[in-house]
Amino acid sequence: MDKEDFRKHGYQFVDWVVDYLDEVDKYPVCSPLKPGEVKNMLPETIPLKGESMDKIFADFKDIVIPGMTHWQHPSWFAYFSAGNSPPSILAEILTAGMGAQCMIWKTSPAAAELEEVVMEWLRKMLSLPEEMTGVIQDTASTASLTALITAREKATDFTSNLKGLKRPLVVYISEEAHSSIEKGVKIAGFGKENIHSVPTDKNFAMIPEKLEKAVLADKKKGLQPSCVVATVGTTSSSAMDPIEPIGKICRYYDIWLHVDAAYAGTAAILPEKKWMIKGAEYMDSFVFNPHKWMLTNFDCSAYFVKDPAALIRTFEIHPEYLKTGVDAQVKNFRDWGIQLGRRFRALKLWFVLRYYGMEGLQNIIREHIRLAGLFKKWVEGHETFELMAPVPLSLVCFRLNDGRSEEALDRLNRDFLDKLNQTGKVLLTQTTLRGKYVLRMAIGSRTTREQHVREAWELMKETAGQLL
Numbered sequence: 001m002d003k004e005d006f007r008k009h010g011y012q013f014v015d016w017v018v019d020y021l022d023e024v025d026k027y028p029v030c031s032p033l034k035p036g037e038v039k040n041m042l043p044e045t046i047p048l049k050g051e052s053m054d055k056i057f058a059d060f061k062d063i064v065i066p067g068m069t070h071w072q073h074p075s076w077f078a079y080f081s082a083g084n085s086p087p088s089i090l091a092e093i094l095t096a097g098m099g100a101q102c103m104i105w106k107t108s109p110a111a112a113e114l115e116e117v118v119m120e121w122l123r124k125m126l127s128l129p130e131e132m133t134g135v136i137q138d139t140a141s142t143a144s145l146t147a148l149i150t151a152r153e154k155a156t157d158f159t160s161n162l163k164g165l166k167r168p169l170v171v172y173i174s175e176e177a178h179s180s181i182e183k184g185v186k187i188a189g190f191g192k193e194n195i196h197s198v199p200t201d202k203n204f205a206m207i208p209e210k211l212e213k214a215v216l217a218d219k220k221k222g223l224q225p226s227c228v229v230a231t232v233g234t235t236s237s238s239a240m241d242p243i244e245p246i247g248k249i250c251r252y253y254d255i256w257l258h259v260d261a262a263y264a265g266t267a268a269i270l271p272e273k274k275w276m277i278k279g280a281e282y283m284d285s286f287v288f289n290p291h292k293w294m295l296t297n298f299d300c301s302a303y304f305v306k307d308p309a310a311l312i313r314t315f316e317i318h319p320e321y322l323k324t325g326v327d328a329q330v331k332n333f334r335d336w337g338i339q340l341g342r343r344f345r346a347l348k349l350w351f352v353l354r355y356y357g358m359e360g361l362q363n364i365i366r367e368h369i370r371l372a373g374l375f376k377k378w379v380e381g382h383e384t385f386e387l388m389a390p391v392p393l394s395l396v397c398f399r400l401n402d403g404r405s406e407e408a409l410d411r412l413n414r415d416f417l418d419k420l421n422q423t424g425k426v427l428l429t430q431t432t433l434r435g436k437y438v439l440r441m442a443i444g445s446r447t448t449r450e451q452h453v454r455e456a457w458e459l460m461k462e463t464a465g466q467l468l
């Protein structure tokens, strides 16, 4: 592609993105396509001769866009949001343009040093302990796996990388922990059977006394407790495991404490939500996702550790071809996680943090929390809607309940969710809480306004009316 064509299409695509985000609410939130429909529209092999960008772009609009689910839609209430924003998108353009692979300091000093600086900004924004140091990982899944592997090393006096595990190490999680922790436990070699699932209280938060009981029982059996993964903001209901009492138990029994705050962590930038991480001084590691609720494009996960030396000792590797003359003076982030090659993720985060500033970000998060509070009030005030969990942040768990049997209620709510989502006007997802089928209204899109939440509520009442 020559320079002028590149420029022409560059402007054209930026125009397209600006208009897309401006009008994204004209699309059905969830793609209505059936499995195989996109594949059927695509040729089976690469074209022999290269094609024009005009043709490729036309196919993007005709084939790809109808097959997309629109995560930036203002009526996106599914899963948790996947943030993006103009400053973040602009940074991604620059990152793609530079095409740098930022595995070590030498391969782009600015990328490494900017990462140090923005992670320190984030640490201060969330009021994490001063001794914690941050590194960007791709996802919370990877960050938690990194924590589990480091905990495994620490629990074995740094011998398991060399010799493998000699005796079972137990990992404690609540019954509400994210599935990525189970996956991490399996990959890290603990063995799924060595997960001890700790019961939760009426708010779906881990019960510290039950944790301690489990630790003592396991020690009695000759098992070695090695890691507790607590969740601040569980996926199903945004429940908050109490970090302080859990941390004291971990400190007493010399167990690694990892805190997964993938979604909720961003809210710790609000003074009124700092209670979520009370006891942060007991954490060995902590992760939250700017790519969820901090307006930063996927992927960007902020991982903090208290003892970087333990992390580096677990992951460092020094082949000749990666050695440089400055290794002793700099941070080589290849040794701070699993992958060698690294994207320049700090740039988009830097753009977002500077563009919005602390107050700008706080205002957006506060507004989402206010909207969730409003929705919660409507649910509580309606005779056939039932609130199913506390609402500490911007996720509301609810269902229809007209008094029929639990089994019939599950069926009713499945139908209710399907009917709502089939309208294409909103997208919500589901979970189960204590075995009950529950709808999740997760507010977190940058473009969601009160009007969208009101419209969703009106649609829910109307849809409920058709089913009851």
Ligand SMILES: Cc1ncc(COP(=O)(O)O)c(C=O)c1O
Pocket (backbone or CB within 6 Å): 080, 138, 139, 140, 141, 142, 178, 180, 231, 233, 234, 235, 260, 261, 262, 263, 289, 301
């Ligand atoms: C509590 C929690 N942990 C981990 C994850 C996984 O995040 P990621 O996709 O960044 O791996 C999620 C995703 O929603 C989550 O809610």
